[in-house]
Amino acid sequence: DTGVSQNPRHKITKRGQNVTFRCDPISEHNRLYWYRQTLGQGPEFLTYFQNEAQLEKSRLLSDRFSAERPKGSFSTLEIQRTEQGDSAMYLCASSSDRDQETQYFGPGTRLLVL
């Protein structure tokens, strides 16, 4: 069991650039979640997939953000035209239908926008 993995672990970019993060959930998990965590705060829900379908999106997910899970396995989160306020830790979690209440979190991708 390799757990939830996220890549890259760290990303530094200049304002206005696009960035893409990847999340690989636990293999048999069909539910996948993205969260954003700023310094000193708890994670905030961004979006949720069940298999390849994106079922919920937070209002925090502006039109510069897009998430995909094309084959119901790994997911990508893209941020276009990054702003300094996008600097945060982006966390991915997955769960199974059988135990959907228990979300397993990845180590996160820390983004710094200069």
Add this chain to the structure above:
Amino acid sequence: KQEVTQIPAALSVPEGENLVLNCSFTDSAIYNLQWFRQDPGKGLTSLLLIQSSQREQTSGRLNASLDKSSGRSTLYIAASQPGDSATYLCAVNYNNNDMRFGAGTRLTVKP
């Protein structure tokens, strides 16, 4: 508005002490409540999950209680150890997909 508040924001105790972390939430129509541990720069590890119909859950030296009517939960850590040093996050789940987190309590256990 569904808000989750954790008090204190930071706590420092000597090794061996018993301690209590507090979590309060404004909307009592919860699905379940979880306590997580987060080490610096790392993801979250689930510690305890309490269903809305339950009053408490125990795992080793950890005990979590839930009082839904008053909108409160506590995490009790017995005989604290330096390895318990981490940030502890309370998360309230409202519809099984909408989990609201508190800002966390940063715990330091001094040897």
